[in-house]
């Protein structure tokens with residue numbers, strides 16, 4: 028039953044492409060797409076180094092949606108930066124299933140737009156980097172603009188956007204090249220509640236329609252329970268995995284799911300873990 | 303448009319009028335302070351006999367070649383120094399020391415070494431342009447936000463892509479600021495070279511006027527130099543308007 032609905036929702040799924048997900052029955056028997064072992068990070072500072080991450084170990088399975096919760100400074104951003112290949116861990120290892128880094132879309136905590144590029148030019152950047160024909164790139168960027176609801180702002184400069192709009196540009200930019208791995212660092216932090224919930228729906232839809240693995244940092248328990256298959260909770264700095272919770276809520280998850288007892292139980296469990 | 307230029311137009315007119323009245327009633331002889339009208343007459347004459355266009359062309363060639371050379375070296379070296387702390391540590395004492403030597407002082411040396419042709423002027427001009435452009439290139443490239451490098455690296459961008467899509471546009475505002483200074487200085491560079499020893503160019507014309515007590519000619523040369531500097535400055539401003547639109551306001 029859940030299958031049929033998620034299939035319909037997956038409006039942009041390639042015909043006969045992604046097999047329908049069966050989210051309530053998580054077998055995840057296939058080999059992990061990403062194995063993370065004992066990651067630790069120490070940033071050099073005056074008093075012997077600042078430990079940001081400690082012994083982080085977990086597996087990520089293909090097409091899994093993982094949310095990472097944790098107090099400020101617990102190393103969530105650091106973890107994403109390691110997985111994106113931007114910094115090296117001090118010790119420990121991580122390995123992708125196919126050996127090399129999959130194509131990655133990243134949304135940074137700050138929108139991180141190029142101030143000299145218009146909205147559409149910012150969004151098409153990943154395609155430019157891949158040397159894709161400009162007309163094709165622009166057409167694709169227009170699609171993404173529609174997806175994040177920024178029609179009419181194609182040619183605006185970042186300085187003329189609100190924080191939430193800038194963040195939506197960043198989200199569109201992270202998705203445009205259809206990456207296999209999405210690393211999202213509080214992508215909806217600066218959005219208003221309504222837009223945020225719309226983006227949740229869109230993100231689940233995109234994630235269900237295309238074969239993507241998502242690791243998303245968030246501060247919101249609700250957000251993690253709406254979106255994730257699994258929630259990891261980090262401890263205070265240095266961040267260590269304190270809890271690894273399976274979110275076995277049926278999909279698609281509608282707004283009223285938060286009033287179900289199971290949602291409440293999971294939320295309480297997470298809240299206690301975060302303190 | 304008219305509104306924008308009206309104040310400058312009026313002040314220029316007032317200045318010329320005051321000048322004309324001063325020379326007329328103060329009794330200062332023409333070879334010390336020529337009247338604007340005599341300068342104008344001399345200007346027309348210099349244009350008609352072809353001397354002014356010729357010498358202006360020579361100086362302009364020196365300036366453009368010197369500016370291009372100076373900017374080219376400053377940009378390349380500046381970029382390398384911005385990227386390598388070690389190289390900067392090794393080289394910056396020399397660079398700063400080289401700035402402590404006034405170019406005016408070594409200009410005669412350069413003219414001796416490089417002969418009195420156009421080359422020595424181009425080199426002097428390039429030397430004077432070099433430093434401000436170098437410093438601004440370093441500052442500009444260093445100021446590129448690291449977050450944008452992260453973005454490009456997360457997309458597996460190549461070095462060339464990072465250069466052209468991030469470093470160049472991000473450092474352009476500061477770089478053009480340096481170019482603006484360099485462009486103005488380039489005029490000084492060419493003239494310094496010509497004043498040391500030259501058979502042609504506006505500096506030569508200026509000196510000739512000086513020797514012959516042809517003071518109006520000196521004024522014509524000076525004003526032409528000012529015009530060249532203003533034009534170069536204007537070109538950089540045009541570049542800024544064209545490429546830094548995203549910054550305006």
Ligand SMILES: Nc1ncnc2c1ncn2[C@@H]1O[C@H](COP(=O)(O)OP(=O)(O)OP(=O)(O)O)[C@@H](O)[C@H]1O
Pocket residue numbers: 070071077078079097098099100101102103104105106136264
């Ligand atoms: N490049 C760096 N150099 C030095 N220290 C760093 C660096 N990056 C992060 N840190 C430190 O590491 C710790 C973890 O930082 P991180 O940004 O990963 O936290 P976070 O969990 O993302 O926090 P927040 O929720 O506030 O975004 C912090 O104490 C931070 O100051």
Ligand SMILES: [Mg+2]
Pocket residue numbers: 103104105136212
């Ligand atoms: Mg963070």
